[in-house]
Amino acid sequence: MPKPAKPAKRAPKSAGTPLGSEESYRQMVDSVKDYAIIMLDPSGRVASWNQGAERIKGYRASEIIGKDFSCFYTADAVARGLPERELELAAKEGRFEDEGWRVRKDGSQFWANAIISALRDVNGALRGYSKVTRDLTERKQAEERIQQQSKEIMELSTPVMQVWQGVVAAPLIGTLDSQRTQQFMERLLTRVVETNSPVALVDIMGVPTIDTQTAQHLIETISAVRLLGAQVVLTGVRPAIAQTLVHLGIDLSDIITRSSLAAGIQVALDILNLQVVGKNAGR
């Protein structure tokens, strides 16, 4: 734990400091270690610093007071004018909250949640800003780990199988958001190309409800498979799903659908047989 630095111009602690006085308030703010509580002058220069700020951002009070607060932002954020914009918004709305990457004294980055509040005097003139910052890096990393893990679980649970020469099948479980769609399309299309399969069965029995987003993503997947030169047969279409799709106005008129995977496989074989017949007929 770094030794707390004494901020400049601090009155000596006396046994008789009354609670609620400005002095005891300053002592309290200074002693908070989990939050960086600092003050900025109207142009964004650091005017006060607390122990939490030293702990989170790495600077001692003596080396940061007077410096512009944009030094806490990434080079990128500075280039985009983010620090100025945050002050502007705080001045306009009274307060501004933001989360983002911030930079410590040693150059390392941390994920911060910060609230900037405009401080005004009795006449409404801007006297400066207060900024309360929390280091949420651990929480963010935990969130990302969970996302990564659930992504991996989803990949394991929805393989694309080859069920016959020329037919692949992919069961869909749950709903399709943007990211899942990308993964699904990637796996399905790669498999179609690898196995040279003209028919892909996409089974949606495991899709509980279908909203516009999932429906659009499904259409997108089907379009992509078509571009390859293969056909999609949508199976496991339950009555409720069929109803929803119709109500959503989704046009499935040129997509083959069946209520069960088994029926879908039959259709797939018929399609493949027709291709064989067609080939023989041409001779």
Add this chain to the structure above:
Amino acid sequence: MIQTQQGEFHIGSESDIVLARKLVRDFATELGFSLTDVTRIVTAASELTRNIYHYAGSGLMRWRPLSEGGHAGLELIFEDQGPGIPDVDKALEAGFSTGKGLGLGLPGSKRLMDEMTIESHLGQGTVVGVRKWLK
């Protein structure tokens, strides 16, 4: 050509479009993007480079790697001193429903990339920035 550092390329002729694609392909591949993501990035670069050539005659494409909070990515900037885009919002909607490939350059690139910024002033020029992050 290995380009893991930043660089820039001047666009002045139609054949520069395919050169821009090659430069971006090498860069994105070096950074470790998946084949499909490389394809997306190169396609967006092709669209935006062609926009520069067709609307402004000449311009600049710049690229650089990104690093933020433990995530890596790339940024491409397309700059020209052309006529500018009169209505950016409209330009981003245009061509979406025709599907014929007309006017899809800008909105299409936005869909292919993770982030896009556009700054355009009539009579002065346009700057389009796009970014993609490694997943």
Add this chain to the structure above:
Amino acid sequence: MSAESISVIKVGDLLLVTVPSDPDDETVSALQEQVLQAMARHQVKGLVLDISTVQTLDSFFARTIAESVQMVALMGGRTVLSGMRASVAITATQLGLTLGRAETALDVDRAIERLGAAPAQGQSR
């Protein structure tokens, strides 16, 4: 990349065009020109456009393909696009390209089979 690097071969009563991996705009436009001339010269009933080595399919290329398909149709022929890569198909879909009503096939063999079969066979219920 010069226009000569696009090969147009007559296979029976079809044309087989192999597109290079990253053609420039000039080559793509020349392709359209070459195809139409070959169609007129050879009385063929269809065209197989092999894009199995193509790495990037942007809106310009897609537009040229869609136009070519229309022109070939006007001249009484069918076009089948063969061998699109997975990464290209995914990107093209995300970009919003549908290539009109161009027929597609997994590879050249299947494309040729498809053109040999009677037209409008494709999707049967």
